[in-house]
Amino acid sequence: MEDLNDRTVIKLCDKETLLKEREQKILLAERKKADDLKRKQELERARKEKEAKKAIPPHEMFLKETDKYSKFDERGIPVLDAEGKELSKGARKKLEKLFETQAKNYQEYLESKKKMSES
Numbered sequence: 001m002e003d004l005n006d007r008t009v010i011k012l013c014d015k016e017t018l019l020k021e022r023e024q025k026i027l028l029a030e031r032k033k034a035d036d037l038k039r040k041q042e043l044e045r046a047r048k049e050k051e052a053k054k055a056i057p058p059h060e061m062f063l064k065e066t067d068k069y070s071k072f073d074e075r076g077i078p079v080l081d082a083e084g085k086e087l088s089k090g091a092r093k094k095l096e097k098l099f100e101t102q103a104k105n106y107q108e109y110l111e112s113k114k115k116m117s118e119s
Contacts, residue, residue, distance in 0.1 A: 053102075054109040058076070058099050069081060
């Protein structure tokens with residue numbers, strides 16, 4: 001059966017064609033279900049990674065990146081790159097912005113952790 005704009009057409013098909021079409025529909029539904037599951041898993045993994053990043057204290061954020069930076073100030077923000085050269089003003093500003101963002105995220109993490117422990 002096929003619906004057109006102005007009429008419905010009924011076609012006679014053999015049993016094999018109908019079975020093949022049914023199998024194709026089942027396969028498409030299974031693929032869609034598998035894709036949806038994969039998408040959900042990816043979203044969950046990304047959410048967990050984001051939560052794990054929030055748990056890092058801002059003063060420790062850059063200290064693990066010794067391959068990029070060689071010296072840090074009192075807050076843990078890089079001052080010198082791996083070669084010992086002073087970072088440019090723009091790079092330093094960018095790192096400070098990342099530091100402030102991480103400080104905010106870390107504070108939110110601490111607050112959510114506190115709320116969970118109170119419950």
